[in-house]
Amino acid sequence: MDEIYQRNSAVLAQRWPAVMQRLAAEDATSVPAQLLEGKSSTLTVAGIQLTSRHDRLAEAQTQADSLPANSPVVHLYGTGLGDLQRVLLASASLQQLQVHILNGALFVLVLQLLEQQDWLSDPRVMLAYADERTEIQLPFFALPAELVLADDANARIRDRLVSEVHVGFNNREFSPENPESVKRLEQGRELLQSDADVAALFGSQPGRDVLVIATGPSLQQHLQRLLVTHQQTDRPLLICVDTAYVPLRNAGITPDLVVSIDHRISTRHLPPEGSDGIALVYLPGQEAPMLEAWRGPRYVGYSTSPVYSQIRQHIPRANLHVGGSVIHPAIDLAVKMGATRITLFGADFAFPGGKTHTGWQDGVLGPELSIARHWVRDGRGNKVKTQLNFRSYLIELERYIALHPEVQFLNTSRDGALIAGTTFDPDWTAP
Numbered sequence: 001m002d003e004i005y006q007r008n009s010a011v012l013a014q015r016w017p018a019v020m021q022r023l024a025a026e027d028a029t030s031v032p033a034q035l036l037e038g039k040s041s042t043l044t045v046a047g048i049q050l051t052s053r054h055d056r057l058a059e060a061q062t063q064a065d066s067l068p069a070n071s072p073v074v075h076l077y078g079t080g081l082g083d084l085q086r087v088l089l090a091s092a093s094l095q096q097l098q099v100h101i102l103n104g105a106l107f108v109l110v111l112q113l114l115e116q117q118d119w120l121s122d123p124r125v126m127l128a129y130a131d132e133r134t135e136i137q138l139p140f141f142a143l144p145a146e147l148v149l150a151d152d153a154n155a156r157i158r159d160r161l162v163s164e165v166h167v168g169f170n171n172r173e174f175s176p177e178n179p180e181s182v183k184r185l186e187q188g189r190e191l192l193q194s195d196a197d198v199a200a201l202f203g204s205q206p207g208r209d210v211l212v213i214a215t216g217p218s219l220q221q222h223l224q225r226l227l228v229t230h231q232q233t234d235r236p237l238l239i240c241v242d243t244a245y246v247p248l249r250n251a252g253i254t255p256d257l258v259v260s261i262d263h264r265i266s267t268r269h270l271p272p273e274g275s276d277g278i279a280l281v282y283l284p285g286q287e288a289p290m291l292e293a294w295r296g297p298r299y300v301g302y303s304t305s306p307v308y309s310q311i312r313q314h315i316p317r318a319n320l321h322v323g324g325s326v327i328h329p330a331i332d333l334a335v336k337m338g339a340t341r342i343t344l345f346g347a348d349f350a351f352p353g354g355k356t357h358t359g360w361q362d363g364v365l366g367p368e369l370s371i372a373r374h375w376v377r378d379g380r381g382n383k384v385k386t387q388l389n390f391r392s393y394l395i396e397l398e399r400y401i402a403l404h405p406e407v408q409f410l411n412t413s414r415d416g417a418l419i420a421g422t423t424f425d426p427d428w429t430a431p
Contacts, residue, residue, distance in 0.1 A: 001112045008111040011120045016127050019101075028109040042081065043113075045106065050145045051081055060084040064091075068139050075100060075137040077130060077161055078146030079107045085119040097122070098137065100130035102150040102158060130157040134420070135399075136164060159376070163392040181307050184263050184285040191291050191300070192284050192315050198301035198333070199318035201257075201281070206338035209236035213255065214327050215243040215365070216348025217355040218413035222428065223251040226345070230254065236343070239334055241326040242269050244346060247359025249274065257281055259330040261303075261322060266290055281333060283322070284308065303329070323396025324389065331400065341408045343425055348416025349394040350376055350386040379414025379424065386417065394419065 012020040036044045038053030052059040060083035067074055067088075072095040074088055079101055088097055101107050110116065119125060131154045142161045150158035185192075213219065213226075229235055230253045240248055242260035246269060260270065261283040270280070272293035281299045282291065285307075291298060302308040303322035320329035320336075327347060334342050346358060351369050356362050362369050372385040376394065394417050401409050401421035411419055412428035 005112040026104040026108045060087040075140040078143030098126045102146040130154040195298040195300045198299040202336045210334040210339040213240040214346040215357045216346035218415045219346030219358040325393035343410040349390045350384040352415035376417040
């Protein structure tokens with residue numbers, strides 16, 4: 001083991017001294033690895049196989065075949081046992097292979113056990129820890145085992161990889177060929193034609209401060225003070241997501257606008273009583289009777305989803321950004337209305353305090369807390385429970401914020417997920 005590691009580390013030290021320095025600090029003994037025999041052999045870590053134990057080369061070839069043909073640059077997340085690197089480097093069209101380490105201790109263990117100098121020495125290979133970048137690079141292949149085994153330092157990139165891998169599956173429901181999607185659009189066509197284009201709101205609030213209110217557990221701690229703010233004459237504009245409407249109204253707070261995109265939203269979430277004067281911004285596909293019952297003005301827009309590709313040709317409307325959650329179009333609406341300062345409430349993307357939402361029982365708006373198996377870092381650097389779709393929503397919001405440096409984004413609680421690109425509002429945030 002020592003001799004193998006010395007040969008591998010010599011290449012690393014020569015080509016990537018900073019990476020080698022970091023690897024030298026890793027503890028390979030912390031990796032609970034075992035040898036698993038089959039027609040071939042592999043390592044298993046905490047019950048997770050790094051590769052096939054029967055035909056590692058065939059598996060690596062299948063993985064390589066999933067990438068775009070003849071791509072000059074490929075990004076590989078995870079180091080595995082070196083099999084996929086070797087298959088990819090066998091292609092003469094490959095000009096650069098960027099390998100991103102997802103678990104440093106695991107890589108050190110492999111460096112101790114197996115010769116890796118061949119691919120490490122290839123001049124086309126670049127090696128770095130995944131967390132050295134804030135965003136994933138395309139085209140990529142992420143080794144499945146290391147999406148599970150990624151260490152905490154590389155968790156944010158791991159989360160982005162998982163989210164990207166799931167995109168195709170998550171979007172199936174919104175395919176324009178989905179009969180249910182077509183049916184939902186058709187039942188709301190008459191309202192779509194008569195309701196105002198959301199573009200009528202764009203530019204209507206230049207320079208105004210906007211409070212965007214979601215339904216995360218941390219909203220509860222701000223309701224009393226939001227009521228005071230809401231009663232002031234010269235106050236920020238209040239935009240809330242649909243599921244926050246009832247908790248706000250129960251607290252005596254009347255938002256200026258409500259944003260809704262989910263076809264499962266009903267009058268239970270948006271009761272029409274008392275909605276006079278409150279603008280409702282929605283995307284087509286919601287139940288027409290619920291929309292018709294709303295007493296305030298209605299505005300409708302699209303997202304870039306292919307589900308609207310046909311109907312937008314006949315009934316043009318402006319777009320709002322949608323990244324999976326209703327909070328995305330709510331924030332995008334604020335930006336397009338002219339906000340230069342947006343303060344987020346209840347944007348937790350997690351389950352702080354052992355709760356899922358403010359104003360709703362556990363599990364009413366989605367999966368129950370008991371099935372949460374994932375985590376994100378909160379505003380204090382601690383792990384807080386979440387679920388995969390919440391992590392994806394967080395990622396899409398962070399990407400949106402990065403694209404709008406002209407807007408100041410503030411968060412109001414350290415209890416939920418830390419949102420890159422935001423700062424904590426000292427007037428609202430507890431230590």
